[in-house]
Amino acid sequence: MTAGPSILHADLDAFYASVEQLLEPTLRRRPVAVGGSARGGVVLAASYEAKVHGVRGGMPGWQAARLCPDLVFVRGHFDRYRGLADRVMTVLGDFTPAIQRISIDEAFLDVSGSVHLFGTPASIGARIRERVRAEVGLPISVGAASTKHLAKIASQVAKPDGLVVVQPGREREFLDPLPVGLMWGVGPVTEQRLADRGIRTIGELSEAPGTMVERLLGRASGATLHALALNDDPRKVAGSGRARSVGAQSALGRRRPTPELVRAVLSHLAERVASRLRAKGRAGRTVTVRVRFAGMRSVTRSHTLPGPVSTTLTLTEVAERLVWHAIGKEDSSVEITLLAVAVSNLTWQQAVQLELPLQPEDPWRPGSATGSARWALDRSMDAVRTRYGRDAVGYLPATIGRSGGVPDDFRELAERDV
DNA sequence: TCTGGGGTCCTAGGACCC
């Protein structure tokens, strides 16, 4: 097998922000933040004009506004992003059927079988960029190399709006001077740990003893990162597969955890999680909640049930007990800022299966009759929602905190296939 | 008027079983 640069990584630049500039020409060449505001909330994406001022996705809006006084905050057209990204993927599909889409706005392409039709990987990368710009109107960066990992680093280096090809035999020359933070799996914490050992570049990491790297970063990630730095790509095709968990969370501002608030938020979250599970014919045995306190400290509690669950009420009840367990030892004046509910340990659940395998001694046993009634109720509410929309029916005041939160369109965009 | 929402994977300790 020749190791030519036959893997491409194509990555739309500042995707959400670029779409906003495409839809609204007056935003072009201006610093744009999607989401948040100068007074609060969080920036979901920033245009390159904003990034040069240090604005980043995930940054609180007030901080972004301080870094970049001219920043324009827009709400975002979340209903448009999916369709535009799909059109880009269709363009990519014209060059090879061997595509692995890894998120809404990026994909790997294996073009080893396409060179007869379209020329070298470098020229394919150039044509992709031209066509996406001409036909969709968005900037896209492309990296080409002999492995996925290298192609992904190359596209990062190519940004914004560029093309970088790593020629075979010149991998070390390309990698050595780059900062370790460009590697997949190296975030701020790992970067700092390596810097403390004097390791800042991928070349320096490749020269460090493997045992030292593993001791520093843990056995698994240490070994993987060291191998990647040596350009010995151990990653098999990332078998995306089905989701392993389904969750939902909601930021609350600073709130006293009253029983009413906790119950209302959890039933809302449980409803979102459980209805997604039911829609896909799945259920899960492990329920995990997360409580975040003022000051960003957070605590998780989980419980594994004897049988899989996908009913809203049962999930709500289990989650509620877990949340109080998590809050239990806190000061009585404690404030919470976020609640999250997730279900994992997923199994398939045929349309007729109920929550029956629960053991009598299980404290959260819904009881078989109760369980089947709940499940039937959920299914009929699912049907109503399918016909009349998400908010047509619901448990309790599921409408709490609608005002401050993130749009539902964004939540749907972030959901993955269950 | 201090920080979103969706996920994945790894580690470590303890329980439990054979």
Added chain:
DNA sequence: TCTGGGGTCCTAGGACCC
């Protein structure tokens, strides 16, 4: 009298990615 070794599952926390 003393106390193996491997495997699996569960729980809690944390880093990271898009």
